[in-house]
Amino acid sequence: MSKVGVNVTVIGLTGGIASGKSTVAKYLADNGFIIVDADIASRKAVEAGSSGLEEIRTVFGDGVIQEDGTLNRKALGEIIFKDKNQREKLNAIVHPRVRDIMEAEKEAGLALDKPVVMDIPLLFENRLEHTVDEVWVVYVPKEVQIERLMARNQLSLEEAVSRVSSQLSIEEKKQKADKVIDNSGSLQSLYHQLELLIQPYV
Numbered sequence: 001m002s003k004v005g006v007n008v009t010v011i012g013l014t015g016g017i018a019s020g021k022s023t024v025a026k027y028l029a030d031n032g033f034i035i036v037d038a039d040i041a042s043r044k045a046v047e048a049g050s051s052g053l054e055e056i057r058t059v060f061g062d063g064v065i066q067e068d069g070t071l072n073r074k075a076l077g078e079i080i081f082k083d084k085n086q087r088e089k090l091n092a093i094v095h096p097r098v099r100d101i102m103e104a105e106k107e108a109g110l111a112l113d114k115p116v117v118m119d120i121p122l123l124f125e126n127r128l129e130h131t132v133d134e135v136w137v138v139y140v141p142k143e144v145q146i147e148r149l150m151a152r153n154q155l156s157l158e159e160a161v162s163r164v165s166s167q168l169s170i171e172e173k174k175q176k177a178d179k180v181i182d183n184s185g186s187l188q189s190l191y192h193q194l195e196l197l198i199q200p201y202v
């Protein structure tokens with residue numbers, strides 16, 4: 001049971017790539033929520049000199065390691081987003097390390113007696129629903145997701161589609177959600193929804 005104290009709770013925040021999780025997480029952090037971010041944890045898990053990075057070098061070769069000893073994220077992304085087997089090899093290296101890092105950060109956050117938000121893009125893919133009290137899905141239609149991803153990361157349509165296709169569909173995630181945050185409109189509309197959504201927690 002992840003609840004600590006009376007009003008403290010653990011919220012799972014997920015959605016598709018570029019659906020707006022980080023935008024939502026920043027609003028929540030500005031309103032007193034503790035954010036535990038899986039993408040930040042996955043960067044820690046493979047930082048220069050880590051066992052995670054050495055395992056990646058062993059599996060994927062020196063071609064994904066930069067001169068300065070850090071991970072060449074673009075090179076590794078080009079390999080794993082279009083090849084399921086390669087992606088599963090990377091996940092097997094990174095995900096156990098990410099879970100340990102995030103568990104420690106979750107406990108530290110709960111000790112502060114504040115609501116904790118676990119920002120996990122692959123929450124449903126990795127069957128982590130049982131680790132949170134409720135799941136909030138940031139929803140945008142697939143076309144909007146692809147449009148915003150291409151704009152943010154300067155990706156081609158093909159690159160954006162390969163990333164989106166490497167995850168459970170956003171429609172499936174919407175069906176599984178305890179609460180849906182519709183981010184297909186303006187930022188103003190997003191923040192208005194969030195203002196109402198966080199009332200029980202602030």
Ligand SMILES: CC(C)(COP(=O)(O)OP(=O)(O)OC[C@H]1O[C@@H](n2cnc3c(N)ncnc32)[C@H](O)[C@@H]1O)[C@@H](O)C(=O)NCCC(=O)NCCS
Pocket residue numbers: 016017018038039042072073074076077080087090091094095120121122123163166167
């Ligand atoms: C492949 C990597 C190096 C690409 O790095 P890059 O800086 O280009 O992307 P970034 O890390 O910011 O991820 C952007 C988004 O891609 C999606 N994504 C990342 N990894 C995966 C994956 N293994 N499977 C599906 N989607 C993924 C997520 O929506 C994530 O928010 C990096 O994503 C990575 O290390 N992925 C493996 C760890 C992982 O699964 N992270 C997701 C946390 S749940």
Ligand SMILES: Nc1ncnc2c1ncn2[C@@H]1O[C@H](COP(=O)(O)OP(=O)(O)OP(=O)(O)O)[C@@H](O)[C@H]1O
Pocket residue numbers: 015016017018019020021022023024039121148149152183184185186187190
């Ligand atoms: N309502 C909105 N209107 C227009 N642009 C938006 C809106 N919400 C988010 N964006 C933009 O869309 C892009 C994706 O948003 P964000 O980075 O928050 O998504 P994310 O789910 O965290 O992505 P990732 O899965 O890569 O971590 C960003 O460039 C962000 O500024």
